[in-house]
Amino acid sequence: MSDSFDSYVRSARLYFESAGKRPSAYVHTYGCQQNVSDGEKLKGILAAMGYEFTSDTADADLILLNTCAVRENAEDKVFGNVGALKKLKEHNRSLIIAVGGCMTQQRHIADKLRASFPLVDIIFGTNAARELPRLIYEKLTQNTGGTYLDGGEEISEDIPVLREDKIKAYVPIMYGCNNFCTYCIVPYVRKRERSRLPKAVYDEVKELIADGYKEIMLLGQNVNSYGKEHGVSFAALLKMLDDIDGEYKLTFMTSHPKDCTHELIDTIADSRHIEHHIHLPVQCGSDRILKAMNRNYTVESYTALAEYAKARIPDLSLTTDIIVGFPGETYEDFSKTLELMKKIRFDMAYTFIYSRREGTKAALLPDPVSDKEKGAWMRELLEVQGEIGLQNYQRYIGGTFEVLCSGRDKNKPEYLTGHSRQSIITRFTGPDDCIGKFVKVKITGAMPWAVEGELIQ
Ligand code: SF4
Numbered sequence: 001m002s003d004s005f006d007s008y009v010r011s012a013r014l015y016f017e018s019a020g021k022r023p024s025a026y027v028h029t030y031g032c033q034q035n036v037s038d039g040e041k042l043k044g045i046l047a048a049m050g051y052e053f054t055s056d057t058a059d060a061d062l063i064l065l066n067t068c069a070v071r072e073n074a075e076d077k078v079f080g081n082v083g084a085l086k087k088l089k090e091h092n093r094s095l096i097i098a099v100g101g102c103m104t105q106q107r108h109i110a111d112k113l114r115a116s117f118p119l120v121d122i123i124f125g126t127n128a129a130r131e132l133p134r135l136i137y138e139k140l141t142q143n144t145g146g147t148y149l150d151g152g153e154e155i156s157e158d159i160p161v162l163r164e165d166k167i168k169a170y171v172p173i174m175y176g177c178n179n180f181c182t183y184c185i186v187p188y189v190r191k192r193e194r195s196r197l198p199k200a201v202y203d204e205v206k207e208l209i210a211d212g213y214k215e216i217m218l219l220g221q222n223v224n225s226y227g228k229e230h231g232v233s234f235a236a237l238l239k240m241l242d243d244i245d246g247e248y249k250l251t252f253m254t255s256h257p258k259d260c261t262h263e264l265i266d267t268i269a270d271s272r273h274i275e276h277h278i279h280l281p282v283q284c285g286s287d288r289i290l291k292a293m294n295r296n297y298t299v300e301s302y303t304a305l306a307e308y309a310k311a312r313i314p315d316l317s318l319t320t321d322i323i324v325g326f327p328g329e330t331y332e333d334f335s336k337t338l339e340l341m342k343k344i345r346f347d348m349a350y351t352f353i354y355s356r357r358e359g360t361k362a363a364l365l366p367d368p369v370s371d372k373e374k375g376a377w378m379r380e381l382l383e384v385q386g387e388i389g390l391q392n393y394q395r396y397i398g399g400t401f402e403v404l405c406s407g408r409d410k411n412k413p414e415y416l417t418g419h420s421r422q423s424i425i426t427r428f429t430g431p432d433d434c435i436g437k438f439v440k441v442k443i444t445g446a447m448p449w450a451v452e453g454e455l456i457q
Contacts, residue, residue: 005158008133012049015140025051026060030078031068033253034219035101037170038129039066042100044160045132057088062096062136067103069185071355075103082117089119096139098122098132105189106359110147126190127151127175129159153191157200167406167436169213173201173237174220174227179256181283182294182361183326183354186221193225198232202240209246214404214436216241218252224259235263242271247438249404250274251423254281258296260305269312276313277423280306281321285340286333289326292365299340306344317422319348324381325374326354327365334377341384347392347424348449349385353378386448393424393446400456401426403441405434415452425450 016023025046029039042064043053054060063085068074082099089095097120104110105125113120122135128151138144155175163169174195177187205216218241220226226234234252241250250273257280268274280302284290287298310316322337341349353374356363401420409415415427416434420441427450428441440456 005130005133008137009045009048012133012137012140015137016050023051023061024054024059025062025064026054026057027064027066028081029066029101030074031070031102033170033217034172034221035066035068036164037172037219038101038126040161040163040170041129041159042066042132043162043164045129047162048160049133049136057085060095062098063088064098064100067099067101069102069106069109069189069357071352073355075109078103079113079116082113082120086119096121096136096145098124098136100124100126100128100132102126102185102189105149106185107149108358110149114147121145123147123149125149125151127153130156153194155194155196157196167213167404168215168217169208170217170219171201171204171208172196172219173223174225177221178225179222179296180294180361182292182365183323183357185357185360188359190221193222193228195220195227195229198227198230198237198240201237202244205241206244209244209248214248214438216248216250218250220252221254222256222259223252224255224261224264233261233263235261235267238264238267238271238274242267242273244273248273249421251277254279257282257302257305262308265305265309265312275419275423276315276421277317277319278309279319279321280309282340282344283321283323284326284329284333285337286329289329289333292328293323293326293362299336303340303344315422317347317424318344319350319423320344320346322349322351322381324351324353324378325367325369327362327367329354329369331377334381338381338384341381341388345388345392346385347422348389349381351378351381351385389448390446393448393451396424396443396451397446399443401441401443401451401453402438403428404438405430405436407435408432416455420451427452428455430455 027043029035057063067078085097099120104123110123113123121139122145128148131148135146176191176193178193180187208216224234226237282302283293285299403418403420403426405416405418409417409427416430417427420426426441441453442456443451443453445452
């Protein structure tokens with residue numbers, strides 16, 4: 001840890017020790033895996049400062065909301081949740097409320113938060129975790145608080161991490177994005193692409209495997225463009241990690257079709273530990289709209305890539321993201337998306353109605369199609385994908401999956417659940433001691449989003 005970061009962590013710890021109290025923090029993270037990983041660092045910092053954690057806001061001395069900016073409704077939710085803390089703050093004037101992450105990195109949101117919610121003491125941006133100990137310490141000792149959005153773009157390797165899960169570990173390999181897809185706020189809030197050194201990633205992954213983690217998920221906004229500044233491709237990094245001995249699987253998020261190479265697909269095909277799953281967001285099946293989205297690939301090049309991947313990895317599970325109703329999209333464009341879905345036959349599609357993000361280029365485009373019409377398109381898409389997903393999964397009935405069991409199904413606790421090597425959700429009945437282990441499951445049934453089966457003893 002750097003001197004200043006380190007000294008504020010130490011000062012806060014001494015402050016609490018001399019006050020004779022163990023403070024308690026409530027931390028809530030919204031959004032994607034990258035944000036969950038950021039949240040684990042924020043918790044690591046707080047733990048180093050002396051905080052323990054609570055799941056009840058009423059017991060907390062510090063409430064920290066780690067926000068997400070990807071969808072507008074996520075923002076509305078955060079504003080609602082901040083407003084709901086007013087009573088707690090009135091009852092406990094020493095309660096510290098901090099809001100950080102992608103949403104607050106946008107200056108207009110930080111200003112709005114500051115103006116509308118004076119109860120918020122600390123506002124910080126996406127690369128400002130190193131400033132958190134100082135901001136909290138100053139609030140504790142001088143009652144100042146503040147806003148800090150100017151964290152640089154350097155990568156900090158020395159921030160402690162408090163992992164949420166004992167089976168799956170998130171490992172960020174790069175930060176930021178250079179792509180500027182016209183609908184996306186990420187390059188504005190997470191800044192330019194920069195990759196961790198291969199050795200730093202390798203050492204962390206090796207340690208996690210030695211500690212017993214069974215799934216290592218590598219994270220980046222566009223992992224396929226990892227390592228340009230180090231002269232090491234993402235495929236080369238994966239090969240290095242795959243060579244580590246142990247019982248584990250490697251997964252990664254997210255790929256960009258324009259940077260997904262045959263070298264990467266070959267590496268997955270020939271690996272021992274990499275999941276046979278590629279999440280390759282296509283977003284739309286119309287070249288005209290892909291151009292307006294600034295995606296830098298065509299339907300033809302995407303299809304060729306998908307066909308290569310399926311031929312090279314016969315049990316590959318291919319999943320995607322689709323945006324419905326991008327500004328200027330017509331029903332004709334949308335019907336090309338349906339055609340593409342039928343041609344590629346994705347195992348799963350994460351579908352979103354276009355959500356306008358202020359500050360992006362797409363937000364300036366005319367968007368004449370009504371929400372009602374976009375909703376009807378979406379229903380059509382879900383129906384098509386539901387049938388394809390079900391048919392795809394039915395082909396596994398009678399076969400056997402190796403499943404990493406992650407726990408009991410939240411909605412149906414009589415079932416255990418986990419993901420297969422193809423990342424297909426698999427539920428089955430069995431004892432709790434399967435949790436955290438790779439087990440064999442004979443597949444007996446399929447649903448559009450998962451399969452179910454019987455544990456093979
Ligand atoms: S690749 Fe596009 S969608 Fe993904 S984070 Fe970068 S700009 Fe956003």
